[in-house]
Amino acid sequence: MRMTMTQKILAIHAGLENVTAGQLIEADIDLTLANDITGPVSIAEMQKAGFDKVFDKEKVCLVMDHFVPNKDIKSAEQCKICRDFSNEQGIVNFFDVGEMGIEHALLPEKGLTAPGELIIGADSHTCTYGALGAFSTGVGSTDLAAGMATGKAWFKVPSAIKFNLSGKLQKWVSGKDVxxxxxxxxxxxxxLYKSMEFTGEGVSTLSIDDRFAICNMAIEAGAKNGIFPVDETTLAYVNGRVKREFKVFEADEDAHYDEVIEIDLSSLRPTVAFPHLPENTRPIDEAKGVEIQQAIIGSCTNGRIEDMRVAAEILKGRKVCKSVRTIIIPATQAIYLQALREGLIEIFIEAGAVVSTPTCGPCLGGYMGILAHGERSIATTNRNFVGRMGHVTSEVYLSNPAVAAASAITGKITDPADIM
Structure with missing residues (x-):
């Protein structure tokens, strides 16, 4: 059959026995997703096209996470559109203040994404759910509108690159560094428009949070999706969360890949992406010493409980640099509560950091940490484009949570190993 894992998922959702790279297909959707920025656009497009009902009120998800709690009148109006629509349509999976979280952490946590499923979202980091062995990808708001109304979407079947992982990550190195x-x-x-498929013995050494971080940023390499095989770690995560049957897919042994890239996890060091592209990466030894004014630990990439624990391990008993605004954002209410129960929130506050309710906030330059002219931030977010987090002359340096926490203490980009 010669199909990759992604191609097998697309084939079954298109009702086909086989698909090949480049083929155009129409496939059934298991879940659609929009947020408070993209949702209103999708709702308007759906209504403009003459549809008055969603295809399945349990398979349309709206998460208020970008500017929530609302920062101004416009953001409040955006949320009201989504809220009214959800009430009218009887949307089951509508998440607002008090139960919301950053969408790509919230949906897996709620059991709304499962192995083998096909998920589209009007947000580019929808590719996160590949960590669970699902095909998930970001689409435009118009495509999402069609999906919300019909339960179908068209795709060009992607070719794939295989990343064969071996070894095990060292201390202070995480999926973000991978x-x-x-x-x-x-x-x-x-x-570009390819599937990034991760395999090899090294996969079993990666936590589910590591895998979420890796798949989350597949889009930053131009990929259509990122995907991991389903193993014991995956099943342990979905067990008790996913209440429906799901199907596990594996790539054929003779599946074709455009390229195979070998990566020894044990050889990786903490890695920092310098402005203004995620590809502008340097190992920590070449990044040390860059002064910062802000540290952000959170986002759909690194706001999970493992990230909170790593940050707390470094910040415990220490104080953040007085010149560094340190903002920590648990990705969901459940993660916030878990961090509270474990005493992590107390550690953060005693260290001089502030802890925010779950929100995308500063990642996209929304609120909760906007940069002024010439300021620099170390951030566990996923993009560092010009003006991404504020003024066009500001700079964002992407890192893992350990590096961000260590840098918050010293006031400059720091290797955690140097202070621990």
Missing amino acids: ILYIIGKIGVDGA
């Missing part, structure tokens, strides 16, 4: 290393190696268009 994907930053890969993007630095192949570039921001190195996997």
